[in-house]
Amino acid sequence: MRGTTLKEIAQRVGTAPSTVSRALNGLPGVGAATRARILRLVRRCGYVPNPMARSLVGKPSTILDVIVPRSAAYALTHPAYGEVLRGAGIEAERRGYHLLLSFAPAAYGERVEQGIAGGVLLVFNRADDPGIAALLGRGVPVVALPGVAHRTDLPAVRSDDVEAGRIAGRHLVELGHRRIGMIVGPRNSRYGADRLAGLQRALREAGLALDRRLTRTSDFTCEEGYRAARSLMAEPEPPTAIVCVDDPTAVGACWGCLAAGVRIPGDVSLVGFGGTKEATLTTPPLTTVSIDYPELGRRAVDLLVRLVERQPASAPPPLAVRLDVRGST
Amino acid sequence: MRGTTLKEIAQRVGTAPSTVSRALNGLPGVGAATRARILRLVRRCGYVPNPMARSLVGKPSTILDVIVPRSAAYALTHPAYGEVLRGAGIEAERRGYHLLLSFAPAAYGERVEQGIAGGVLLVFNRADDPGIAALLGRGVPVVALPGVAHRTDLPAVRSDDVEAGRIAGRHLVELGHRRIGMIVGPRNSRYGADRLAGLQRALREAGLALDRRLTRTSDFTCEEGYRAARSLMAEPEPPTAIVCVDDPTAVGACWGCLAAGVRIPGDVSLVGFGGTKEATLTTPPLTTVSIDYPELGRRAVDLLVRLVERQPASAPPPLAVRLDVRGST
DNA sequence: TGGTCCTGCGCAAACGATTGCGCGAAGGGA
């Protein structure tokens, strides 16, 4: 129930604990020969420093507080969470870090201040929460995968969503569509806003304009996708193509169209974003702009670890996306 | 960046740190008046003991290591995970515990031995992994929500899956079905086996027997549900009802039937298990035996905390389930 | 040869909490 300690290593190598500590942390003040002897023994014993003790003396904890929204609507049920967390978990493990799972809006940063966590990773939270602003003010290392609302002052890892919207739009325009609708996310959704902006840009580039009557809001669930699609198809002049803010919305829209007797892609084309498994399962399978969510999680952890360790760090460029043409267009 | 410490509380109340510690932990050796003064100040300051320091002196950590399978097939994308974790998170928070997220099969119990975690919560893992047996041998507190494979020696929290299968079967029998098929989980899946056993029991009670040719395996995903359903409906004498091991499988089966031109519930009835949102979204909405997953998570944390704190504890009785009749039967 | 500097390493305090031990005061019985 207890691992090797620094003191034991020190005894067995015939030196003081402080020397072992310095050798492990790469600090000066240790002879090359001694350092080698120590490191060899450490490797042989599989010694791992006790994270509790080390964070007690002021070192930042190697635990990262991953905060997801508690909201029943999408808490962890959206496929993107699973993929982001898997990528984040792999990167964390690689670096000897751990992921703590918290549900917002439980006191942001509380765990960092208690010394339990070294930093905070916000996954698809509302960035306009005042608690998050407070975090920054208190100097808590924080990285966001922005979900709802923009914040330029927050270190963030993001996919290139404007480009994603543009790719989707261009694809549809090239197929000859002129009346293109979109189901965006909730108000203030960054994804919805960015992808909509990209779509508008693609339309502008083709000399077209978006008809505002052909947009609907939703909340990243199948239910809302279903409702929004039926609402769109009930318009006097329904769209011939619908861009859906994410895959679940698109899956819902697909069902909605089927239920309304609208044929895909005969009567209407559908495009989603994400490229998660769900999108391959509808009949027909959905064309999507795919996003490498595990990579997004990996990058977020990478950036956060740098911030925690006070290394120079800057947000990576937006993650490139790719169009996957399948049967729905 | 630092919270109140025990010493500060002690100073402000005019006593020794040890007295404050004893007062907080409800130990004897503190006068009633002093205890009251201390507790009042502690509440006013919002003091929380530093978990690092306390686990350093041998107290078990208040962090619980939640281990989910890494397997890309269902890691976190199955809706049950989100619900279980939400319930677990709420209970953990209520008790002042935290959830660490790990991916199996990364060294089970390693985090407990490093002192990071106080116990292990296995969520839908393969219980036949040798690493899990080793856990028990080393005295690591562990609780499982059994996914794959039985283990009676593992403290576990479970839903009453045999009864769930029986309820589903009885419902179909009462509707007049005689040829009932089932899509079970992977080999060794506890859920599949138990629910199948329940179904067989219901059939026996009605003087019927299960036709082995009407069972298919799957892996808790829509894809496999889709495939299995099409395979079942391609039988020379297809079933008039299909029991699906979980909701995603049932959703997939629903699509599979639609794709095969089979009408629901006209030609075939479908029943799922879980009662997650997905099941309400198909056309028609699916009849399911609903399971309170958040409650399952809550109970698991409750049991695990008892084990960690060396309190008397025993596994709770199986969680009751309930039939939700909707449009698919 | 004597003085200075640098290098390598040990000593000890510190982080925040728990806990065994001991001490003084109060209370009760003889």
Next chain:
DNA sequence: TCCCTTCGCGCAATCGTTTGCGCAGGACCA
């Protein structure tokens, strides 16, 4: 009044690691 018990509380060690400081010994220069 004296002794013994009991109660309430403080002292100090402890967990494992980091880190400032100081000491010894060798190298180097004059």
